Amino acid sequence: MNILEIKDLKVYYMTKNGPAKAVDSISFSVEKNKTVGLIGESGCGKTTTARAIMNFVKEPGEIAGGEIIFNGRNILNLSDGELRALRGKEITIVRQEAQNALNPVMTIGDQIAEVILEHERIDKKAAWQRAEKQLDLVGISHKRAKTFPHEMSGGMRQRGMIAIATACNPDFIIMDEPITGLDVIVQRQLLTLINDLRNRLNLTALFIAHDLSVVSETCDEVVVMYAGKIMEKADVVSLYQNPLHPYTKALIHSYPSIRGERRKLKSIPGSPPLLVNPPEGCRFHPRCEFATDLCRTVEPEIRRINGHSVACHIVK
Amino acid sequence: MKTLQFILKKLTGALITIVAIAIANFAIFRIAPGDPIRMMFKDPRVSTEQLQAMRVKFGLDKSIGGQFIDYVKQLLHGNLGFSFWQKRPVADVIGDRIGQTLILVVTALVIATTLGIILGAISGWRNGSKTDRTILSLSLVLYSIPTFAMGILLLLVFGFILLLFPLGGITTPASGFTGFMYLKDVLWHMVLPAFSIVLWYVGEYILLTRSSMVEVMDQDYIVTARSKGLRESVILRKHALRNALLPVVTLSGVNFAFAIAGVIEAETVFSWPGIGRLTYDAVMKRDYPLLQGIFLLFAVSVVVANFIVDLIYTRIDPRIKTGAAHE
Structure with a gap:
């Protein structure tokens, strides 16, 4: 059973140069007693998604479309009073x-x-x-x-x-980079605590991080975001062992694994695009080593491949 | 335990400051040009011998060191000296006036602080709204009109034209009021002078509370409070205002002390027989011992007000005791 279902969510920040599409048509769901990881670089829309789930988007941001169905109710249609009763409790x-x-x-x-x-x-x-x-x-x-x-x-x-x-x-708990900015020993202790609570309290959670290795320890499924779009979705083991999207692969290679083999780290060249005027086609194409003409012009649909949902023309 | 230590530390600091003030106060009037005895007796018929006798009487024939020892001895006995002008002990002269000033200043500041905090909080909470803009422009106008100008304006409109309030003084002359009637009479006389002070300070309190509130509203813990689903009134009171009030408390302490000294304008405009008027008269009469006593009173009231603010701070900001607020 899904506790949370996000359908085609759009959150735009209104700027002088037009709307910055911080979250642009993303959909995913979270099943009861599961933890979904949401990862991506800074500025890819993770925290904006978290805020949208609590219907908490501040000016100049606004939810431009989509639905957030929580326990059968669309959060975006709730009154202030209903939202207050929801926040902090559910x-x-x-x-x-x-x-x-x-x-x-x-x-x-x-x-x-x-x-x-x-x-x-x-x-x-x-x-x-x-x-x-x-x-x-x-x-x-x-x-x-x-x-x-x-x-x-x-x-x-x-x-x-x-x-x-x-x-x-609560029925649902959002952890927005809960261990960021702490030293590694404290991070380890907190991860242990979070995992422990997950089992003891049967938590359903969204775990936001920019580090795949952290997500791999706490989550059941992972959603990879880039520049406001979902690039890939899969269960954690499959995503980590068999990443399909070039961006996911790059992310995995850019962080050291806590327990895995030693390997040279690779950074992803370039930086995420400005969201006011994102690149045409696939948003990742300027930084993707496999990009083709198709990637530069046509935005890839999300397709199911080997149990993953992936938005990429290259992946077969 | 920490609190006690903190209080002792602050108390020691306050005492040291008062000692330093007493020394400075002594020095200022010795450095000041002119011979106070010559000031007192401008009559050329007073002989040099008589002047010398007066110097001996007031202890001015001694060396600076000797004078200082006398001064300290007198201070320790609570003796502030002898007023040249009123020919009475300075302590008595000040004692007669301090009550009138305190009642005026305390009333005015309590009203100004309460009103300023409420309006400033609403303004900052609804930052950018029409209410906010109205309150903000009002407070800017009030803050930019000096007390004496506001006083004259109030006097003209409510006293002279509308005849609603008396033109000056603290009681109706020769009324013989006692008890409740007397109190009512004093309050009636106090309305205009008090409001000339209130209207100036309220602008300042609104501006400070508002800006402090706007800053607090952007803090992460306000987002946390919202994400807890708390009612807006709870967020305003327990989370926003409590943090926003910290600088306001500091201001209140400073203001209280300054208002006692700064009440000169209001008291002069409204002929209010308080310390402010007394200062004005003492300056006009070159009454150095009296001025010296008044200065000491002003300085000590600044120190005492700051000490009280420090005590209040320990109640409202837990970071103060450990010094963490300065991290």
Whole structure:
């Protein structure tokens, strides 16, 4: 059963030079109790997608089309009140850089209890006890419930964010680069925690990262985005072992594997295109070593090949 | 424990500052040109011997060091000196006036702060809206009109033309009011001077609260608060305003101290018998001991206000105690 279905979603940022198509007709779905990874370089539309799922796109951005069906309802048609009831309870988000994402003048306990109080009929004392339990769950002692964000390490703050995001037993949780910007040891600990919670709480999640090796450990399926488009979709093992799209291959080769063989890393030449005026045809063609005339003129449709969904003319 | 340590540290700092102020205060009036005794007795018939006798009486015949020791001794006994003009102890002269100034300044600032924070918060919260633009232009206008000009304007319109409020003073002369009637009379006299101060400060508070609010609204933790599905009123109060108020608290402390010193304009325009008027008169009469006492009072009130702000800060910003806010 699909918890979340994104159909033909378009998010444009209105600029002086016309709309920048940050997310341009993407479709994918997330099944119950599965984690889908969303990867791509910076600026490819990952975070914009995450924000759209919470119907949270800020000016000058706007959702230009498509549907986001969550538990049978289109999120884009909900009223403000319905959205409020949804956010923090049914859909939650763990954002990158918890340094700034936590309120500096409230204790971590208060920031967890607050979301429980908002969404459940519960008194303050019970909410506080729940908050303490949440802290224990994410590996911070409940004795530290009264500490302020500045008294916590980066890893602890991110654990705090996870405690907030899981406080109301959400149906769906978005993790927007939850381990970015932390040192590798803390990253490892957080990944272990996230995997542990995934199993214990039966989470359904979207895991956003720019690093395939991180996604490979936490996700069941992977969606690869480039310049606002989906390039390839497949289950994680198949994608990692048998990538089809040239961009996916390039991504895999640009990051060291944590456990795999040692090999020379390759960078992808060039940089992602400006989204106001993206290249014609396949958006990746200027950086693709296999590009043909067809790639330069005709945008590839998404096709099913070997169990992957892939948007590329070259792949047979 | 940390809080106690912090308070002790700040208290020590405040005491050191007051000592430094007392020294500076002593020095300024010795450096000032002119002979205060000559100022007091301009009559040429006063003989040199008589002048010398006066110098001895006021201790001005001693060396600077000796004078300083006298000054410190007197200060430690709470003795601020003797007013040349009023021929009374300075402490008594100031004591008679301080109450009137405090009631005016505290009332005006409480109104200005409350109103300024509310309007500034609404303005910043609805950044770019019509409400915001209206409040913003209003506050810019108010902030750019000096207190004395506003005072004269208020006096002219509400006192002179509309006859709604008295033209000056603190009570109706020879009314013999007591108790509640007296209080009412004082409040009635206070409306115009208070509002001439309020209207200036409210502009400042609106501008600061608004800009602070606009900055806070862009912070990540506001996005987090939204993603928690909190009601807008909760986000405004608990997340946005609490953070936006930090610079406003700093301003309040500074303003309180400055307002006591800056109330000269309002008190002069409205003949309000407070410290401001007293300062004006003391300058006119070259009453150095009185001025010295008033200066010390102003300086100490700045220090005390800052100390209170520091205490409030420990309550509203947990980062202060550990110094993390400066990271």
